[in-house]
Amino acid sequence: MLAHGRVSGQGEAEITDERMSGVKILHHPNFDFPVPEGLHPFPMDRACAAARILSSHLGADTWKALSAAPSHEISRKDLERTHSAGHLDSISAPEAAAKIFEADEVRLLLDSEIDTILLRPQRWICAGTLMAAKAALTSGSALSTAGGLHHAAPSKGGGFCAYADLPVALAALRAEGALADGGRIAICDLDAHMGNGTARCLLDDPSAVLMDVHCPTSYPRDAVAFGRIDIPVLLDVQAEDDAYLSALERGLSELAGRGPFALIVLLLGTDPFEDDPVGPFRLTEGGILERDRIAIQACRRNSTPFLVLPAGGYSDQSARLLAETIEKAAVAS
Numbered sequence: 001m002l003a004h005g006r007v008s009g010q011g012e013a014e015i016t017d018e019r020m021s022g023v024k025i026l027h028h029p030n031f032d033f034p035v036p037e038g039l040h041p042f043p044m045d046r047a048c049a050a051a052r053i054l055s056s057h058l059g060a061d062t063w064k065a066l067s068a069a070p071s072h073e074i075s076r077k078d079l080e081r082t083h084s085a086g087h088l089d090s091i092s093a094p095e096a097a098a099k100i101f102e103a104d105e106v107r108l109l110l111d112s113e114i115d116t117i118l119l120r121p122q123r124w125i126c127a128g129t130l131m132a133a134k135a136a137l138t139s140g141s142a143l144s145t146a147g148g149l150h151h152a153a154p155s156k157g158g159g160f161c162a163y164a165d166l167p168v169a170l171a172a173l174r175a176e177g178a179l180a181d182g183g184r185i186a187i188c189d190l191d192a193h194m195g196n197g198t199a200r201c202l203l204d205d206p207s208a209v210l211m212d213v214h215c216p217t218s219y220p221r222d223a224v225a226f227g228r229i230d231i232p233v234l235l236d237v238q239a240e241d242d243a244y245l246s247a248l249e250r251g252l253s254e255l256a257g258r259g260p261f262a263l264i265v266l267l268l269g270t271d272p273f274e275d276d277p278v279g280p281f282r283l284t285e286g287g288i289l290e291r292d293r294i295a296i297q298a299c300r301r302n303s304t305p306f307l308v309l310p311a312g313g314y315s316d317q318s319a320r321l322l323a324e325t326i327e328k329a330a331v332a333s
C-alpha cells in the first residue's frame with residue numbers, strides 16, 4: 001500500500017525532493033480518452049486517475065516539480081517514419097477503428113468523433129512517450145502515465161493501439177540525432193500480451209533488442225512478430241508469482257548479457273494481475289510490484305537510462321497499481 005511520503009515494500013525509504021530530482025513523470029490530461037459512458041468496457045481514464053493518486057501521495061508541490069507535459073500532439077511527419085500513409089489515412093474510418101478498439105459501438109460514430117475521442121489521445125500519448133524518452137536519456141530515468149501502444153504495426157492497428165508510440169519515438173530520436181548511430185535500445189515488454197506491433201515496426205532494426213514476457217496462447221498469436229523477438233519468455237495461462245518472477249529473472253539476465261544499451265524501455269503492463277479481465281496470468285498485487293522492482297533494479301544495476309511505459313491494464317485496480325509503480329520507480333534507490 002502507498003502511504004503518504006513513503007514507499008512500501010523492499011527498500012522502504014523516505015521520499016524527498018532530493019531523492020526524486022532528475023526524474024520526470026510525463027502526464028497530460030489529453031492522454032485520457034473522452035469517450036461517452038458505455039462506449040468501451042475498459043477504464044479509459046487511467047492516466048488522469050494515476051496522476052490524481054500520485055499528486056495526492058507525493059504532495060502537489062512535488063508532483064508539480066516532477067511532472068512535465070508535451071505541448072502538442074505528435075506530428076504527422078513523426079508518425080510517417082513508422083506508419084504507412086494508408087494506415088494513417090484510414091484509421092478514423094468507423095469500420096477500421098471499431099476493429100482496432102474492439103468496440104462495435106465505434107461503428108456508429110463519425111470519422112471526426114473517432115479522431116477526437118480515440119485517435120487524438122493516442123497522438124498525445126505518442127508525444128508524451130517521445131518527451132519521456134528524451135528525458136530518460138538526459139536525466140537517467142523517466143516515466144509516463146500512458147504509452148506502450150505495443151499492438152500497432154506499420155500498416156495495421158489492433159488491441160486498442162492505433163499508433164506505435166515507442167517505435168515512433170525511437171525513430172524521432174534517431175532522426176534528431178539524439179541516439180548515436182547504432183545506439184542500441186533494449187525493450188523489455190512485461191505486458192501479459194506479446195508486443196507484436198513493436199516487433200513488426202522494428203523488424204529491420206537490429207539496434208533494438210526485444211525481450212517479451214507473455215502467454216503464447218493468448219492474443220495476438222502473431223508468428224511474424226514472434227520471430228523478431230530476441231528473448232521470448234513464455235509462460236502458461238494462469239501462471240502465478242513464483243513462476244513469473246523466476247522466468248523474468250532469467251530473461252533479464254540474458255538481456256543484460258546483450259548490453260550495453262543506450263536506453264532500456266520497460267513496458268510494465270498491469271494486465272498480468274489476477275483480477276484483470278483480459279490478462280491470462282494470476283499475479284498477485286505483491287507479485288506485480290515485485291516484478292516492477294526487479295525490472296527497475298536491473299536497469300539501475302548497470303546505470304542504464306530507462307523509460308517506463310504503462311502498456312495494458314484493464315482492472316479497476318490498474319490506475320492504483322500504475323501509480324504505485326511510478327512512485328516506486330521515481331524514487332532513487
Ligand SMILES: [Zn+2]
Binds near residue numbers: 193
Ligand atoms: Zn496486454
